[in-house]
Amino acid sequence: MEKNLDKVEFLIGDKLEFNQGLLIEQSLDLFSVETLDFLSDISEVLFKSPQIRNFPDVATFAFYCRRSNLNLLKRNYINNINSRIGKGILFHIAPGNVPVNFAYSLFAGLVTGNINIVKLPSKGFEQVHIILNAIKIVLSKEKFNLIFSKRLFLLKYDRDTEVTSFFSKICDVRIIWGGDQTINEIRKSQIPPKSTEITFSDRYSIALINAKNYIDLYDKFKFTTDFYNDTFLFDQNACTAPQTIFWLGSNEEIDTAKLLFWKFLKQKLIKMQYEVLPIVSVDKLVTFYSQAINQGDIKLESSDASEIWRVDNYSIHNDMNLFKCGSGYFNEYSISKLDEILPAINRKFQTLSYFGFQKEHLFDWIKSSKPLGIDRIVPVGKTMDFSLTWDGYDLVNSLSRIIYI
Amino acid sequence: MKKTDLSNLPDIPLYTYTKDEKNKFFLDRILHLFNHHINESKEFKRMMTSIDFDIKNILNIKDLPFIPVRLFKMFELASIPIESIVKTMTSSGTTGQAVSKIFLDRNTASLQTRVLSRIISSFLGSSRLPMIIIDCESTVKNRNHFSARSAGITGFSLFATKKLFALNEDMSLNEEGLKTFLQENKDKKIFLFGFTFIVYQHFYKELLKSNTKFDLSNSVLIHGGGWKKLITDSVDNKTFKLQLNTICGISRIHDYYGMVEQTGTIHMECEEGYLHTSEYSDIIIRNSKDFTVCDFGEKGIIQLLSLLPLSYPGHSILTEDIGEILGEDECKCGRKGKYFKIHGRLKNAEVRGCSDTYGEKFR
Numbered sequence: 231m232e233k234n235l236d237k238v239e240f241l242i243g244d245k246l247e248f249n250q251g252l253l254i255e256q257s258l259d260l261f262s263v264e265t266l267d268f269l270s271d272i273s274e275v276l277f278k279s280p281q282i283r284n285f286p287d288v289a290t291f292a293f294y295c296r297r298s299n300l301n302l303l304k305r306n307y308i309n310n311i312n313s314r315i316g317k318g319i320l321f322h323i324a325p326g327n328v329p330v331n332f333a334y335s336l337f338a339g340l341v342t343g344n345i346n347i348v349k350l351p352s353k354g355f356e357q358v359h360i361i362l363n364a365i366k367i368v369l370s371k372e373k374f375n376l377i378f379s380k381r382l383f384l385l386k387y388d389r390d391t392e393v394t395s396f397f398s399k400i401c402d403v404r405i406i407w408g409g410d411q412t413i414n415e416i417r418k419s420q421i422p423p424k425s426t427e428i429t430f431s432d433r434y435s436i437a438l439i440n441a442k443n444y445i446d447l448y449d450k451f452k453f454t455t456d457f458y459n460d461t462f463l464f465d466q467n468a469c470t471a472p473q474t475i476f477w478l479g480s481n482e483e484i485d486t487a488k489l490l491f492w493k494f495l496k497q498k499l500i501k502m503q504y505e506v507l508p509i510v511s512v513d514k515l516v517t518f519y520s521q522a523i524n525q526g527d528i529k530l531e532s533s534d535a536s537e538i539w540r541v542d543n544y545s546i547h548n549d550m551n552l553f554k555c556g557s558g559y560f561n562e563y564s565i566s567k568l569d570e571i572l573p574a575i576n577r578k579f580q581t582l583s584y585f586g587f588q589k590e591h592l593f594d595w596i597k598s599s600k601p602l603g604i605d606r607i608v609p610v611g612k613t614m615d616f617s618l619t620w621d622g623y624d625l626v627n628s629l630s631r632i633i634y635i
Numbered sequence: 636m637k638k639t640d641l642s643n644l645p646d647i648p649l650y651t652y653t654k655d656e657k658n659k660f661f662l663d664r665i666l667h668l669f670n671h672h673i674n675e676s677k678e679f680k681r682m683m684t685s686i687d688f689d690i691k692n693i694l695n696i697k698d699l700p701f702i703p704v705r706l707f708k709m710f711e712l713a714s715i716p717i718e719s720i721v722k723t724m725t726s727s728g729t730t731g732q733a734v735s736k737i738f739l740d741r742n743t744a745s746l747q748t749r750v751l752s753r754i755i756s757s758f759l760g761s762s763r764l765p766m767i768i769i770d771c772e773s774t775v776k777n778r779n780h781f782s783a784r785s786a787g788i789t790g791f792s793l794f795a796t797k798k799l800f801a802l803n804e805d806m807s808l809n810e811e812g813l814k815t816f817l818q819e820n821k822d823k824k825i826f827l828f829g830f831t832f833i834v835y836q837h838f839y840k841e842l843l844k845s846n847t848k849f850d851l852s853n854s855v856l857i858h859g860g861g862w863k864k865l866i867t868d869s870v871d872n873k874t875f876k877l878q879l880n881t882i883c884g885i886s887r888i889h890d891y892y893g894m895v896e897q898t899g900t901i902h903m904e905c906e907e908g909y910l911h912t913s914e915y916s917d918i919i920i921r922n923s924k925d926f927t928v929c930d931f932g933e934k935g936i937i938q939l940l941s942l943l944p945l946s947y948p949g950h951s952i953l954t955e956d957i958g959e960i961l962g963e964d965e966c967k968c969g970r971k972g973k974y975f976k977i978h979g980r981l982k983n984a985e986v987r988g989c990s991d992t993y994g995e996k997f998r
Contacts, residue, residue, distance in 0.1 A: 507981075508923030508982075511923055511924060511925075511936075512953065516705050516709075518685070519702060520710075521685075522681045523681050528685050529687065
């Protein structure tokens with residue numbers, strides 16, 4: 231045990247607190263007063279920090295932790311609070327390349343009253359640094375130190391199966407962010423028989439745009455920014471980022487809508503000075519030709535922005551998710567009614583972002599047609615917004631146990 | 636299009652065609668190759684269809700599309716029936732990495748040998764020479780497995796009257812063998828061949844340690860395979876030549892640029908230090924953003940064209956190397972054709988987003 235902890239760099243907490251924490255601490259109540267105070271203090275410290283302006287992702291997290299949102303969440307889960315207790319010890323493995331993700335995972339672990347061990351990304355992201363600092367400041371207040379210093383362990387370690395096995399052996403829930411390969415590798419380390427696991431595997435996301443409504447839309451600049459944030463903000467590599475755009479409408483409507491849509495997006499890319507690395511252009515060509523070899527009936531649509539590759543699809547395939555590249559590689563498919571999408575949807579499909587549709591209508595459609603995938607239906611621009619329901623999991627319920635009486 | 640027998644390549648005196656002669660000869664041939672692969676390879680046809688490729692629109696070599704070399708690692712691309720495959724070559728990848736698979740039939744294999752031998756002899760002279768292979772013998776022993784390294788050695792060995800492997804099985808220097816071989820071939824021109832990294836790591840560094848002084852001033856060294864592994868030693872071509880010259884007196888050293896996907900049409904380094912296209916190959920530098928053609932003197936991604944690949948669609952490939960063409964027909968060495976330099980490889984991307992970097996590390 232000592233040997234494994236020696237290989238770990240604690241950024242919040244230390245070895246001693248860790249050993250004590252595992253022996254004596256119990257869960258806190260779900261959405262306990264102390265926890266919500268702790269989180270809202272973190273939010274306040276973050277908003278005061280001067281760097282926050284440069285990092286919209288940190289600002290979004292701070293906004294999520296503000297008092298009014300915490301109260302709202304608590305109200306939503308009021309029934310769960312009374313009948314549930316946190317599972318105990320959570321082992322979070324944050325993704326290596328989304329800076330703020332660990333904070334949301336931790337958030338879910340905290341509001342459910344658990345002890346949290348968080349493996350941070352090994353890269354030294356500025357965002358991670360800012361959030362850690364804020365946590366440290368709040369944690370230094372005595373009332374919080376007493377409660378949270380033995381419940382909160384944020385750490386880094388180099389690739390090491392022994393360390394992963396050590397933390398896995400003692401956790402009640404293991405939460406793995408970061409893709410199929412990571413999950414398969416981590417799973418070589420067993421968790422106790424009664425423990426559970428939440429895995430966020432590689433996912434595929436799509437956008438659905440009503441062509442006519444888009445043409446009629448007055449503020450196309452805002453819409454373009456929303457779409458840009460869904461995609462290019464993270465090089466179209468976030469699992470929530472749409473890879474295929476389904477256009478609904480008549481041929482004429484779709485042609486007009488596409489023309490406008492891509493023109494606006496190109497302008498946005500220029501404004502944001504979005505650039506791709508040379509190797510990424512080669513990656514796109516590799517992806518495109520791989521798709522051509524496999525599917526046969528696709529065409530490269532000419533595009534005046536070299537960062538944007540558009541792939542025109544003439545029929546629907548159920549292995550679309552295999553051909554994603556990121557950094558501006560989009561498939562497009564025209565439909566005249568929603569059901570035409572269904573054959574494409576497999577288990578990998580996660581987020582359906584939409585424009586020009588009623589949310590309830592889309593929900594009813596998914597509910598009645600029951601495709602194997604699609605866990606989230608959100609408007610364009612909201613794909614990355616965190617929610618305690620994520621990837622088909624209700625995190626509050628998954629991280630707590632229910633007492634039957 | 637009138638039918639051309641693609642395996643019947645004319646023997647043009649190498650490095651003599653001027654720009655116009657070359658373009659006329661090359662474009663006609665390469666377009667026939669495009670046609671051939673579209674007809675014979677389902678995969679290639681799908682790729683060309685997906686970009687609306689039409690031979691009628693090609694007026695210049697610069698208009699020719701290309702497929703990324705990485706595809707040869709992902710797909711088995713062949714333009715011949717399986718029963719015609721006489722040899723399968725693979726690229727030298729480290730363990731766990733995907734390797735390129737290149738399928739050869741009799742025609743393509745013999746074209747490769749023929750063109751390679753003509754290119755080499757234009758540098759070495761037409762008579763065969765005693766040859767020192769800077770590698771160990773087991774590299775070529777496995778006849779079922781043709782890696783780039785073994786293929787290179789086998790290909791270049793055609794010029795040998797007799798051969799010596801300069802390295803023992805443990806990659807240490809075979810000093811005794813070397814001494815005897817040099818003694819036996821005193822006053823003769825000797826041909827040395829090896830892979831750049833191996834020459835430096837297992838030959839030069841060993842000579843440096845050795846108490847014996849070897850005199851190779853009458854030899855010619857041809858080496859290739861790239862400089863990537865020598866970056867840590869910060870050895871560039873100039874240093875490499877200087878150091879080898881100091882340790883064993885060798886002054887004729889030629890690097891070459893080639894790849895397993897286009898075996899045969901290698902690009903030899905001339906006396907001026909530039910790599911040269913021959914009549915059977917061509918190079919285009921492409922802008923890394925939109926793949927438009929770069930001017931001479933501008934760096935970009937290298938597209939390589941070769942007239943030899945008949946059995947697989949490797950006649951127009953996009954490498955992941957960065958290069959720069961310095962000019963055409965005007966190299967001081969007197970050879971016609973394009974002359975160019977390599978500036979390393981494209982850097983790998985650091986992805987943002989929730990993809991699998993953590994997992995990558997486990998591989």
